[in-house]
Amino acid sequence: MKACAASALSLALLPAMVWAGVQEPPSGAELYAAHCTRCHGTEVHVRPQRLVNTLAELRARIQQCELTAELGWFEEEVDAVVKYLNDAYYRFPEIK
Numbered sequence: 837m838k839a840c841a842a843s844a845l846s847l848a849l850l851p852a853m854v855w856a857g858v859q860e861p862p863s864g865a866e867l868y869a870a871h872c873t874r875c876h877g878t879e880v881h882v883r884p885q886r887l888v889n890t891l892a893e894l895r896a897r898i899q900q901c902e903l904t905a906e907l908g909w910f911e912e913e914v915d916a917v918v919k920y921l922n923d924a925y926y927r928f929p930e931i932k
């Protein structure tokens with residue numbers, strides 16, 4: 837009986853995760869945690885009588901809250917938070 841050494845080779849083939857040192861834009865989750873929890877927490881996204889019932893309503897509500905909070909977000913930041921809240925809580929089908 838001989839031990840198989842082939843598995844050692846496969847480790848060397850794993851893709852290397854190299855961090856280039858370029859600063860990534862904050863994720864939707866980070867944006868939400870940093871700017872959106874002043875007035876409400878995530879409980880509003882899972883309550884039975886929630887206000888938002890479609891992806892379009894979700895985007896509109898986020899834009900409204902973002903304007904109220906005077907965050908001055910770009911489209912990309914709104915997009916990131918729409919995606920985060922939809923993936924994490926609402927789960928509306930994406931219409932593209």
Ligand code: HEC
Pocket residue numbers: 868871872873874875876880881885886887888894897898901902904905907917921
């Ligand atoms: C100035 C206070 C304030 C801030 C800051 C704020 N919100 Fe809101 N948000 C509200 C209020 C008020 C409601 C409505 C709550 C209610 O009717 O019970 C709400 C509701 C929502 C809803 C709808 C929840 C549902 O019923 O489905 C979403 C989505 C939402 N906010 C997203 C955000 C996001 C994203 C941010 C950060 C950009 C944010 N909010 C920051 C005040 C705020």
